[in-house]
Amino acid sequence: MIVIAALGAGFVAYAWRSPIAAIAQPEPASFKAGEVERGAQLAAIGDCNTCHTAENGKLFAGGRAFVTPFGTIYSTNITPDAETGIGNWSLAAFQRAMREGVDREGNYLYPAFPYDHFTLTRDDDIGALYAFLMTREPARQEASANELVFPLNHRVLLAGWKLLFVSPGPYQAQPDRDELWNRGAYLAEGLGHCGACHTPRNAFGAEDSGRRYAGADIDGWHAYRLDSTADAHVPWSEDAIYAYLRSGWHGDHGVARGPMAPVVENLASVPDDDVRAIAHYIAGIMGVPKLQPPSAPQAPAVAMNQSGARPQSAGSQTLPPIAPDAATASDLGARLYAASCAACHEAGRAVPIGAINLALSSSITGASPDNLLRILLTGIPAKGDGQRNPIMPGFANTMSDPQILALATYLRGRFGGQRPGWDDLPATLSQVRTDMNPKAGRQASAARP
Ligand code: HEC
Numbered sequence: 493m494i495v496i497a498a499l500g501a502g503f504v505a506y507a508w509r510s511p512i513a514a515i516a517q518p519e520p521a522s523f524k525a526g527e528v529e530r531g532a533q534l535a536a537i538g539d540c541n542t543c544h545t546a547e548n549g550k551l552f553a554g555g556r557a558f559v560t561p562f563g564t565i566y567s568t569n570i571t572p573d574a575e576t577g578i579g580n581w582s583l584a585a586f587q588r589a590m591r592e593g594v595d596r597e598g599n600y601l602y603p604a605f606p607y608d609h610f611t612l613t614r615d616d617d618i619g620a621l622y623a624f625l626m627t628r629e630p631a632r633q634e635a636s637a638n639e640l641v642f643p644l645n646h647r648v649l650l651a652g653w654k655l656l657f658v659s660p661g662p663y664q665a666q667p668d669r670d671e672l673w674n675r676g677a678y679l680a681e682g683l684g685h686c687g688a689c690h691t692p693r694n695a696f697g698a699e700d701s702g703r704r705y706a707g708a709d710i711d712g713w714h715a716y717r718l719d720s721t722a723d724a725h726v727p728w729s730e731d732a733i734y735a736y737l738r739s740g741w742h743g744d745h746g747v748a749r750g751p752m753a754p755v756v757e758n759l760a761s762v763p764d765d766d767v768r769a770i771a772h773y774i775a776g777i778m779g780v781p782k783l784q785p786p787s788a789p790q791a792p793a794v795a796m797n798q799s800g801a802r803p804q805s806a807g808s809q810t811l812p813p814i815a816p817d818a819a820t821a822s823d824l825g826a827r828l829y830a831a832s833c834a835a836c837h838e839a840g841r842a843v844p845i846g847a848i849n850l851a852l853s854s855s856i857t858g859a860s861p862d863n864l865l866r867i868l869l870t871g872i873p874a875k876g877d878g879q880r881n882p883i884m885p886g887f888a889n890t891m892s893d894p895q896i897l898a899l900a901t902y903l904r905g906r907f908g909g910q911r912p913g914w915d916d917l918p919a920t921l922s923q924v925r926t927d928m929n930p931k932a933g934r935q936a937s938a939a940r941p
Pocket residue numbers: 534535538539540541543544558565566567568569570577578586589590595596600601602603604605606621683
């Protein structure tokens with residue numbers, strides 16, 4: 493008993509963090525030239541807007557819900573409102589939050605805030621982020637109370653989580669790697685927090701360090717593996733990753749949708765150099781993919797990619813039709829594909845004007861059917877921004893469940909490159925249907941405490 497009490501007291505003493513005094517909101521003139529602009533770019537790389545803005549809510553005012561296996565956590569108001577935001581936080585308080593996951597008053601923050609990545613951020617970049625946030629429009633909005641299961645509603649426990657799962661930053665450059673790689677590692681592992689979605693999590697909701705970038709589920713989507721066994725049929729090249737991150741699509745790989753869509757939307761405002769560095773680093777993680785020998789339909793695409801074809805001209809354009817026999821096949825899935833999909837997906841026009849040959853899409857070769865079913869049911873809506881964006885109709889109302897299951901089974905068998913069928917198809921389909929019904933649908937979720 494005494495030992496436990498002593499250990500408990502020791503832990504509380506270890507975990508205690510003092511409050512940092514409130515300050516008056518700093519004057520915009522107090523920031524160095526260029527700091528606010530650089531902060532805007534860093535905030536885009538860090539997706540601060542995506543997580544800290546509720547649907548139809550004020551920018552950065554918080555309130556987005558994260559449904560986790562441990563309960564619901566709400567993002568907070570990070571506008572410079574003095575009472576409900578971080579207007580009275582000093583740079584030191586902001587820096588402690590980013591590096592240590594502790595708020596101004598000394599409370600531990602839940603890692604739904606990916607400070608396990610943000611800790612790598614250098615002091616000068618934290619200063620730029622601070623300058624950017626402190627010069628935003630203040631918005632008055634109280635943070636919603638979290639709904640977490642006991643004992644996780646006690647923030648002090650997060651001190652233990654942090655001890656186990658967070659390696660404190662800032663980033664230390666690896667001397668045996670060149671500058672571009674180090675810059676990419678700094679951004680991708682740090683503010684870019686790519687692993688937060690692409691690395692599977694353990695029972696404590698922390699990223700599994702033994703399975704980095706092995707692919708994970710997020711908000712009902714699958715964030716594909718980005719390691720050396722990447723899901724794509726055509727190996728990703730550094731240029732392809734760059735183009736995909738830069739513009740949201742690539743002729744050999746299709747478009748970024750679901751939770752990846754805001755990531756690339758944000759990256760659009762980030763300088764080329766930064767995106768290039770991230771692509772360089774991720775290409776290194778993918779290494780040379782261990783591809784299965786390409787079967788006949790994929791061969792031309794693989795060859796084309798290796799010949800260094802430009803992204804714009806690659807893709808379905810020069811591929812031969814994949815399933816000339818599909819129209820006559822008795823199989824229900826094959827008939828549906830020929831009637832409803834092939835006209836666009838085998839038309840020989842590459843994205844963004846046409847659609848990729850489905851043999852190239854990771855949604856068919858990936859570990860789970862989530863992304864295929866979501867895109868099949870909802871389609872790709874027009875963005876309405878005046879740009880020429882890919883558009884696909886949704887089939888939620890025109891196809892029955894048995895039809896969708898038959899089609900998905902057919903696509904996996906035909907274009908999955910000998911991968912085994914998905915055994916969770918029916919369950920995934922009913923989950924996707926539920927999510928599409930706004931009343932029953934779940935909100936944004938993340939598998940972390
Ligand atoms: C994946 C979602 C996510 C992203 C991305 C994210 N945040 Fe957060 N952030 C959260 C959540 C959730 C909380 C609340 C955590 C809690 O209550 O313990 C939070 C809390 C914070 C806090 C503490 C505020 C307070 O009042 O206690 C700060 C500061 C913060 N975030 C800054 C940022 C910045 C700067 C960025 C971008 C570089 C960012 N966040 C990106 C989810 C996110």
